[in-house]
Amino acid sequence: MSFATPPGWYPDTGAPGFERWWDGTAWTVHTRPLAAAHAAPEQPPAPAAFGPPSLPLPHQRGPNDGSGGGSRTKVLAITLSGV
Template identity: 50%
Template sequence: MTQMTPPGWYPDPGQTAGGPPTERWWDGNVWTDQVRAAQNAHAYPTQPAFPAYPGQPPAPRRGLRVAIAVGVVLVVLAGIGGGVYALTSGDDDGDGGGSAARKPSTGAPEEPGKPGATQTPEG
């Protein structure tokens, strides 16, 4: 269960350094524009009694966000590399990677004028 800070006057979270101490009205959900001079400036310690100002999100975790972003990029790059490898690994059949159909073998040499080629009688 979340502990809600009750409405009331609290040390002003937007107070400028070196200025007189001020208080701002907290309505239970958000800070209002109502500001007044601190009623009892000596009663407030240098740090407020509550852990963080109500209504404000916790400080961002920049390092964690950067690490997650880098991890996501690396996973995407690894997936792309794996996909390229998987798609091109079937081209290792020795035909040079071309898609042209092979000519059927008839037993006759492709170039009959070369030495070592068998000559057929002309008829």
């Protein structure tokens, strides 16, 4: 059984006060301030904005492993499982 997280804007734990776009399979480089989240309806970035996968952003890397944000993924998975 799969519990895929749907595409959408989610709090960016690496940048407080911002949300990051989850495209359903990976985090994108698209962010927006939390204030914009309440002012505008939920809309994904334009499809042309999606490109090939990129390397993790510096704030997405784990503190000791350099593997690319494993702890952030765990925190998000735990948080979203309660939703």
